[in-house]
Amino acid sequence: MTTAVEAEPAGPAQKTRHRRRRELGEHVARTIGRLQARVLSTVPQPEAVSALARLRRGIGRTPGFDFSLERYVQVPEHLLGRRPADDTEPTDAEQAAHDAVTLYALHQQSRRERMHADGRGLGQAMAELVRRSTGPDGVRRRFAALGTASTYHESIYHLRSLITMLREHQIPLDYGLLADDLQTLRIPGRRPTIQAIWGREFFRSRPSADADAPVTDNPEEDPS
Structure with a gap:
């Protein structure tokens, strides 16, 4: 006689949680979404393809270097935020939006x-x-x-390298979220906050099962 074993009830399914974009991030996401749609249309629009090329040349540069990319x-007036003492310099919002769009x-x-996808944080x-x-x-x-990274410019340098790798593996990113992160990254004293957010996203996404494997000592290694 076979005894039926009652299966244990499955636990509640975990929902994937996404960070919410702020107002600047929403603006950047809409801008990129429109550009992406034009680039990826059945017949790509030449102006949009040309704009992508010009935007790539703007990586690491100051906003406003190319008038045709307006x-x-x-960035809308109400999103500019605090103006720098030297009003000829870009605001944090302007620089963050510029860097997000060019990246x-x-x-x-x-x-x-589609390399811009809603809800995909950098750590994920x-x-x-x-x-x-x-x-x-x-x-x-x-x-x-x-x-x-200890400076904003160093962060952009490393981001450029990482995003090239994401492109090679066809992994999208939410560029609205990135714009929000970059804006905060530029605020004195807030860099560790954003770096920690990226780290937690990375950990929670369980990048590798190897992280669960026990670490064993090498018996041949000289402890001295």
């Missing part, structure tokens, strides 16, 4: 998939990159370098 990098242009280069994208990459340790090292 529709893609302009998106790098990400979308030569790709027919990096965890996916670790899973797909044939060199996950290298990805972790580069992401760790971003997490310890």
Whole structure:
């Protein structure tokens, strides 16, 4: 006689939680969404494809370097935020929006998939990159370098490298969220806050099952 074993009830399914974009992030997401739709239409629109190329040349540069890019990098007056003492300098919002849009242009280069996707934070994208990459340790090292970057410009330098890797593996990113993060990253004293958020996103996305494996000592290693 076979005894039926009653299965234990499954626990509640975990819902994927996404960070909410702030107002600047929503503006940037709408701008990129419109550009992305034009680039990825059945017949790509030449002006949009040309704009992507010009935007890529703007990575690491100051907002306003190319007057023809106004529709893609302009920040509405009510989102400009605190003006710098030297009003000829960009506000944090202007620089963050500029950097997010130009990095998106790098990400979308030569790709027919949507590289801007709502809800995909940077840490989540990096965890996916670790899973797909044939060199996950290298990805972790580069992401760790971003997490310890001591200046905004250094952060953009590392982001450019990481986004090139995301493009190679067709992994999208929410560029509205990135714009919000970059705006906060520029505020004195707030850099560790954003770096920690990226780290928690990375950990919670469980980038590799190897992280659960026990670490064993090498018996041949000289402890001295």
